[in-house]
Amino acid sequence: MTLSEEDYIKAIYHLGKGENNTVTTNAIANGMDTKPSSVTDMVKKLSDKGLVNYKKYQGVTLTVLGKNVALSIVRKHRLWEVFLVDKLNFSWDEVHEVAEQLEHIKSEKMIDQLDAYLGFPKIDPHGDPIPSKDGEFKKSIKKLLNEASIGVEGICVGVKDSSVAFLKFLDKNNIALGDTVTVIDKEEFDGSLHIKINGRNMHISNQIASNLYLQINE
Amino acid sequence: MTLSEEDYIKAIYHLGKGENNTVTTNAIANGMDTKPSSVTDMVKKLSDKGLVNYKKYQGVTLTVLGKNVALSIVRKHRLWEVFLVDKLNFSWDEVHEVAEQLEHIKSEKMIDQLDAYLGFPKIDPHGDPIPSKDGEFKKSIKKLLNEASIGVEGICVGVKDSSVAFLKFLDKNNIALGDTVTVIDKEEFDGSLHIKINGRNMHISNQIASNLYLQINE
DNA sequence: ATAAATATTTAGACAAAACTAAAAATATGT
DNA sequence: ACATATTTTTAGTTTTGTCTAAATATTTAT
Numbered sequence A, B: 001m002t003l004s005e006e007d008y009i010k011a012i013y014h015l016g017k018g019e020n021n022t023v024t025t026n027a028i029a030n031g032m033d034t035k036p037s038s039v040t041d042m043v044k045k046l047s048d049k050g051l052v053n054y055k056k057y058q059g060v061t062l063t064v065l066g067k068n069v070a071l072s073i074v075r076k077h078r079l080w081e082v083f084l085v086d087k088l089n090f091s092w093d094e095v096h097e098v099a100e101q102l103e104h105i106k107s108e109k110m111i112d113q114l115d116a117y118l119g120f121p122k123i124d125p126h127g128d129p130i131p132s133k134d135g136e137f138k139k140s141i142k143k144l145l146n147e148a149s150i151g152v153e154g155i156c157v158g159v160k161d162s163s164v165a166f167l168k169f170l171d172k173n174n175i176a177l178g179d180t181v182t183v184i185d186k187e188e189f190d191g192s193l194h195i196k197i198n199g200r201n202m203h204i205s206n207q208i209a210s211n212l213y214l215q216i217n218e
Numbered sequence C: 001a002t003a004a005a006t007a008t009t010t011a012g013a014c015a016a017a018a019c020t021a022a023a024a025a026t027a028t029g030t
Numbered sequence D: 001a002c003a004t005a006t007t008t009t010t011a012g013t014t015t016t017g018t019c020t021a022a023a024t025a026t027t028t029a030t
Helices: A003-015 A025-032 A036-048 A064-086 A096-102 A108-117 A164-172 B003-015 B025-032 B036-048 B064-086 B096-102 B108-117 B164-172
Strands: A052-054 A060-062 A140-144 A153-159 A180-186 A193-197 A200-204 A212-217 B052-054 B060-062 B140-144 B153-159 B180-186 B193-197 B200-204 B212-217
Touching: A003 A025, A003 A036, A003 A060, A003 A064, A025 A036, A036 A052, A036 A060, A060 A064, A064 A096, A064 A108, A140 A153, A153 A164, B003 B025, B003 B036, B003 B060, B003 B064, B025 B036, B036 B052, B036 B060, B060 B064, B064 B096, B064 B108, B140 B153, B153 B164
Parallel strands: none
Antiparallel strands: A052 A060, A140 A212, A153 A180, A153 A212, A180 A193, A193 A200, B052 B060, B140 B212, B153 B180, B153 B212, B180 B193, B193 B200
């Protein structure tokens, strides 16, 4: 597989949200910063290779083969992200560009050894699940922290309110994107939450909780 | 720089033995498994970009810029080799193909962090020196063990006699390619050597020593 | 239901990097 | 020194992946 083919397969996978949703030519062109005519050409080639199902004007879905390829690329991408953060001190928001390159390296032995070396991680630094060698993984969903049930664990992946005041509050209280959060208890009276964040307990207001996004693996 | 351009620069560097030796079109074609006409085309392009000096029919040398590019690729290649051997349990003879891919990954931060993470290694698993960030490195030479002076340290990189008997001897005595060897003393009488190999002391005959190649960093 | 808007495909061209075959320059042997 | 052999370059194609512009299909709105 060429680099370009892999990029298309990955884009189709993500645009179809991991399900077998039909993806349109235009959506791929937008997602990949290219022209629809280029997409048509490539999609024909991928179809000839048995990686996608394609009928003129009808959009594209991945075949089983195509989905396996996509999962293998996603697996590599996310494992390398864990490596960059855990071993090379990258922060969670610096890793994407480099992982885009590393995901194309071809060596089954390397990626399996890397997986073991990292301790078989299940999620990447953005909270997204890492497919196992045979392509299995837990679905993950994004929720506001105040909507999560008691006992739920997730990774802090984003803010709804991006005002300076809120970001300062987070910084002051040592809450950062990438932190692991568990909901310990909720107060019915004011909707405030008792959480464990990076090992320490905290009590936060509903207002705070309703502005923090959590990535949760079911 | 494209992948292909980087491969040419690296090949010219290696064929020129790291010095500024002139390299011929045919030599590059042989070294890269391609045709001389393809080399001519690419060399013109590299010349336009200021990476090589080129005059028709006169062969090629790297410019200062080209040599810096070459050293940066060699640095990346060798650091990744150390990573694969030290962290992912590859053996020294399995790493080359994967490192050929990894050497093209572009991220200065990553390679510097990797360097630090590996403990700023000075030589790769084959005994070749790793250029520092600013392109400095010790020259390394290959010698038979029995020709090394007392006090010299090197890495065992090859055998002269590759008979089954000799290889069995090495295996039985726990001597493997990649091992670090220091010459402690030499007996004038029979030319035998006292060496330290992977931390333990050994006494080996001249016959053994004259069939083991050492890579030595001056 | 049909015209207008939007989406998709086709046709033809281009750049990068390779190739083959032929031409030109350099090197070699006697 | 000159004919021959070798090396290198040129000219013309090919493949991959892209593009623009034009043609065709589908969707939307009235």
